[in-house]
Each structure stands twice: as structure tokens, then as C-alpha cells.
Amino acid sequence: MSILKNGREVAILGVGMHRFGLWPDSTNADMSRVAGLAALKDAGLSFKDVDAAYVGQIFAPVMAGVRVMKEFGLTGLPVQRLDNASATGSACLYEAVGSVASGRYDVAMVLGFDKMTGIVADSSANTDPANLEDAILPAAFFAMWATRRMHERGTKPEHLAKIAAKNWHNGGLNPMAQRQPDKPVPIEKVLSSRMVAWPMTTMMSCPIGDGAACAIVGPVELAKKLNPGRPIVKVVASALQSERYDRGHLFMGPVVGPGRMTVDTSAVCYEQAGLGPKDIDLVQVHDAFAIEELEYYELLGICGKGEAEACIDRGDFELGGRVPFSTDGGLIARGHPGGPTGLAQIWETTLQLRGEAGKRQVANARNGICHMMGGGSVCVMHILQKG
């Protein structure tokens, strides 16, 4: 199997980021220029070499995609803007990978950016006094995952706090992370931080933020030519799915899931890559809230059903553990501005597979999963492999 029947093999040629954080004085164009130029430099390419651009943003105004791309020059290349909620950057990559695999383009630039600081200044911007669904915050939605899990499996708030503390720790090792604690974050501190929606506290939740991230994709043959001494990072699986109907489907509220989406999407990816969960060395997931990461351990098949809590207690998903998750801090610590989030996962996994992840380096990393959920909802997943 491959991503496309008779398609070309695709590689991540280069990656770049603007650190996620609260940057009220930087524009989307500023952050995108930093991330994009870094990715081109990393690839060893000039913007003249880029055949097409896929730009992802959630909160930026109309026209922002094509206008931000002018930062790199005006070459007439096709520019497309995409939005798929939290999975926006990942959805852009999915399109870019398909276009290179099919032979339509050789070099595609995938850029994600967003600024949430402006939205918070005007906190009523996204709510309507007549909207029934405004009572259901994303935090409440995921808190109900946690309550249900606690009911079925005896999960404790401490398990969620351990996941969050791990991700805060990893963020401290990532220069691009929004949250970079300079000392270990105790589990008690996570538990005693402000309650958002029981049992989820602020420190178990991702922050709002600003940032940009970029990946350049192209055929594997080109990757070999551009950087002969460097490990090639292949995209061996790329899949995007929306929901299938099952009884009990939630049609209203900030819905992500159901869990079956991750199971189904990962099955497609494992088949494309010719891999199974046992072959995976590191994983980035949509850990907007700690309970999500816990569920994805099982839904991706990295541990068995009902085993997540025991695995957490053993440290299986920490750096140095069996299969490290959210090695860059995840959405909880690296941050989740929206458009660029999925591409930050690609940045992290690419560095890991090249052996360039510094203090976060996963030993002998060969296969990495990048998994995102987008509200509504969609699941987007890629598997990157050291070539």
C-alpha cells in the first residue's frame, strides 16, 4: 500500500516555526514569514522553487491566506486557503502530500498561522446571546469524556494530572513551546490549578496563543538531492476522515470525535504505511485536554483497551518510556494557536526522526504518528518515517 496507488513517494523537505505564545505585537504576516523562511532554509530551497502553497488559518480574516503568502514574494504560484478547525494545518498537509504524490506539483509549501490574542480582547466575538450551543464549552465537552471514563474504568484525576505534568515537562525542553517551565511541574500543582470544568483544571488544558509553522513537501528523490547527508523523512501515511453515523451521535456543541474516528483513520494509516502500533516510536496527538491523550493511547492501539491508566502509572508515554507521546509538550504546553498546530507536530516529528530534537530526542526514532482532531469533526493523521 501507499498513500496513492501508483503515486510518488513524498518527503518532508524542510520545517520551520515561529514560537507559539502570546505575541500581541507580531502580525500573522510577521510570524508566517519567520516560520516559512526557516522551513525554506531547512529544505535548502528558495521560494522560487515552490510550486504551490496550502495555507491554513481559523481565526484570521478573509483574504489573509493569500495576502500573508506575499511575504515570501509574488511569483504567481497557486495559493489555497483551508480551514478544518484544530486540524487545519494537518488538513493542509494532507492536500499538499496528495498533490505531490499525484505528480501535480513537485514542491508544495504548507503554512499555518493564527492569532488568538485579538479574539480574547473581544471576548464576545465568537458567541451569540441567542446560541443554544454556547453553554457547551470545549472544556465541558472533554470533561464529559473524563467523567464517563472515570465511571467506566475508575480513572482518577491524578492520571489526567500525570499526563499534563509530562507535557509541561516536555514543553520545558522545547524552545518553540508556549509553556516552558524552568522547573518540574508537580502533579499536585496541576490538580490544584483553577477548575475549568470538573475534573479538568487549567493546567490540564491547552492555552490560547499565537504562532506559525511551516513544512515544505516534495518527492523523496528531491529530498535525497537537497540534503544528501541528512536522514530523509518520508510521509508513509496520510488520511483524513469525517464522522460516520452511530446511534448516540452528538449533533450540537463543540463536538470532536467520536473515538471511532481515530480508530478508523489510524487503520487506514497503518495499512498505507505497512505498519502496526508496535512499530511506532513516538506520537503527537490532539491533547487539547489531558483526557484526550489518555483516550488516544488506546484508540491508536499503542496500548490495549482499559490499559491506559496502568501505562500512565508506569511512565510508558514519557520521554524515555515505551512510546513517548507529545514529546514537544503537546497542545497543553507547546500550545495550540489553531492553524499552525498540526504543522508544529510535523516540525517536532521531523526533527526527532533526523535526530535533531536535542534534550527531547527519542532514541532510535524511526516511525512517528501525527494525529489531530478538528472540531465538527474530522480526524487527520500522518505517519512519518525515517528513510
Place this chain on the structure above:
Amino acid sequence: MSGTARARRPLKQGYFTVPENPAEPPKLMGTVCKDCGEYFFPKRVVCAKCLSENTADAMLGPQGTLYSYTFVHFPLFGSTKVEHSTGYGVGQVDLPEGPRVQVPLAGKQEDFKVGMPLVAELDPIREDGDKDVVILRFAPVAGGAK
């Protein structure tokens, strides 16, 4: 309930009934597929299960079973009620006809338990002239909580 009930209007039309009699619980306004029999909330035209367009309006509830819940520690948006200023319960509620809905819950964190029986009620969140603006929420059935 006081003797003279104020007139009520829904926060949004088309989602739940507002009975004339304040003692009568509201119903949820959904859809049934006349081909495969699946029920949906909110209303829709095309059956999400079998894709048939042979669908009809259906009244759902007012009973429900609590599938999961949380208590949100923020004020309820759009409400001027003191009760809502420090937070509010939210639940995923399974209706007897099949659909699962996400709605506010009446009560505090400790009042909720997965699997408990609930019943729909109307909750006034603010005033609009001489009318109360109401939302639909579910409340534990009196004597039903363990």
C-alpha cells in the same frame, strides 16, 4: 412555582416546546426517519443513517438518562440569574428514542451520577420585556437520585 406564571419564550425557536402550562415539561423537537426509524435531535431533512429524505417532525423526551456530566466553573453565557454566575452543570443525556443531547443540567456537581434518570425542564435565564427567556435543561427526577 408562583400562582401567576410569567409568559415565556425560547432562547431559540425550533428546538424545544414551551408549554402553556408551567407544570408540563417541555419536549425536544426532532426528526424521525420514516424509512429506517432512526430519531434525531435537532431537526434535519435527510436521515443521517440511511440518507432517506422521507423524514418527519418528532417530539422527543422529556425523559432522559445521564450518560456523562461535568460542572463548568464559569458563568452561563447569556444568563443574568444568580444561580448561573458561578457555574452550571452540563450533561450528555440519552433520550428514550435514541438521540444523545448535550444540555445544561439543574443542580450541583454532587447531584449528578452517570446513569441517573432525568427530566427536561425550562430554565429562565433572563427577562425580555414581560417575558422570561428560557433554555431547556435536564434535572434529576425527584427522588430518582441515589
